Amino acid sequence: MKRPYVFITRKLPEEIIAPVKEIAEVATWPHDDVPVPRDVLMNEAKKADALLTMVADMVDEAILDAGKQLKVVANMGVGFDNIDVQAATKRGIAVCNTPDVLTDTTADLTFALLLATARRMVEAAQFIKEGKWKSWSPFLLAGVDVHHKTIGIVGMGNIGKAVAKRAIGFDMNVLYHNRSRNIEAEKRLGATYCSFEELLERADFVVCLTPLTNETRHMFNKEAFRKMKRSAIFVNAARGAVVDEQALYEALVSGEIAGAGLDVFEQEPIDASHPLLALPNVIALPHIGSATKETRTKMMELCCRNIIAILTGSQPETLVNKEWSMRS
Numbered sequence: 001m002k003r004p005y006v007f008i009t010r011k012l013p014e015e016i017i018a019p020v021k022e023i024a025e026v027a028t029w030p031h032d033d034v035p036v037p038r039d040v041l042m043n044e045a046k047k048a049d050a051l052l053t054m055v056a057d058m059v060d061e062a063i064l065d066a067g068k069q070l071k072v073v074a075n076m077g078v079g080f081d082n083i084d085v086q087a088a089t090k091r092g093i094a095v096c097n098t099p100d101v102l103t104d105t106t107a108d109l110t111f112a113l114l115l116a117t118a119r120r121m122v123e124a125a126q127f128i129k130e131g132k133w134k135s136w137s138p139f140l141l142a143g144v145d146v147h148h149k150t151i152g153i154v155g156m157g158n159i160g161k162a163v164a165k166r167a168i169g170f171d172m173n174v175l176y177h178n179r180s181r182n183i184e185a186e187k188r189l190g191a192t193y194c195s196f197e198e199l200l201e202r203a204d205f206v207v208c209l210t211p212l213t214n215e216t217r218h219m220f221n222k223e224a225f226r227k228m229k230r231s232a233i234f235v236n237a238a239r240g241a242v243v244d245e246q247a248l249y250e251a252l253v254s255g256e257i258a259g260a261g262l263d264v265f266e267q268e269p270i271d272a273s274h275p276l277l278a279l280p281n282v283i284a285l286p287h288i289g290s291a292t293k294e295t296r297t298k299m300m301e302l303c304c305r306n307i308i309a310i311l312t313g314s315q316p317e318t319l320v321n322k323e324w325s326m327r328s
């Protein structure tokens with residue numbers, strides 16, 4: 001019987017993909033820092049039984065249509081807004097993601113970004129490197145306190161809850177907004193449910209951890225930033241397009257909010273000329289929420305296990321389209 005064909009859109013460590021090679025022919029885009037061009041992905045999709053994709057790869061209806069024998073798209077990320085899941089389901093293609101294994105790692109980065117923005121850590125590190133430190137002075141690089149303040153978490157999924165847990169360690173008051181109430185989070189973490197508007201008005205730190213959907217696109221718009229405290233710090237570790245970046249820029253420049261810590265952007269990657277990078281009250285990171293060696297390894301391994309499961313006729317561990325049923 002013909003072995004299935006798997007295409008992986010970035011170079012991954014050989015030892016991680018070895019189990020896939022035991023059951024399939026595997027081809028890999030040979031770079032780890034250059035995305036696969038669309039025409040290459042399209043051609044590969046035509047032959048592939050499985051695709052292992054990155055969150056930066058657009059897997060739209062045209063790619064799925066090309067994949068006449070495609071059975072699974074295993075995406076290396078918890079988010080899957082880069083994939084047309086509905087179109088995949090219609091074609092009997094399973095979509096898998098990598099939740100759970102990255103929860104604590106992403107929460108660590110989110111909280112680090114909050115702390116770094118509040119305490120001006122990047123600016124301070126730059127200051128010392130530039131030889132500007134002349135003396136201890138009373139308000140030198142003074143930031144704002146995090147402890148005992150109010151955090152407002154928008155999106156109380158697993159990562160939201162893990163951030164709330166960290167916030168409690170800093171004696172913070174935890175507010176959250178979510179599509180539906182999370183009673184477990186309220187009981188276990190003492191988090192208080194609020195409307196989006198109330199959260200914006202009350203939080204000292206507004207943290208965006210909601211997935212990108214048609215409902216959440218540009219949820220943080222001009223009006224939302226206007227509702228925040230002038231002292232508020234906004235942190236986004238979810239997806240850039242949940243935010244209207246132009247509105248964020250204007251809110252930061254006009255002093256409508258005090259600062260922002262951003263791990264994600266509307267169009268990634270951004271280059272050094274991006275207007276937000278010119279603002280002293282912004283800390284920007286290149287989408288590294290889950291980027292630790294341990295966690296990225298676990299994410300790759302999970303993708304491989306999901307592909308093997310589908311190609312050998314068993315249930316994948318982390319299926320996105322629960323209504324999927326295997327293509328005959």
Ligand SMILES: O=CC(=O)O
Nearest residue numbers: 055077078079290
């Ligand atoms: O952004 C990364 C992810 O969705 O895991």
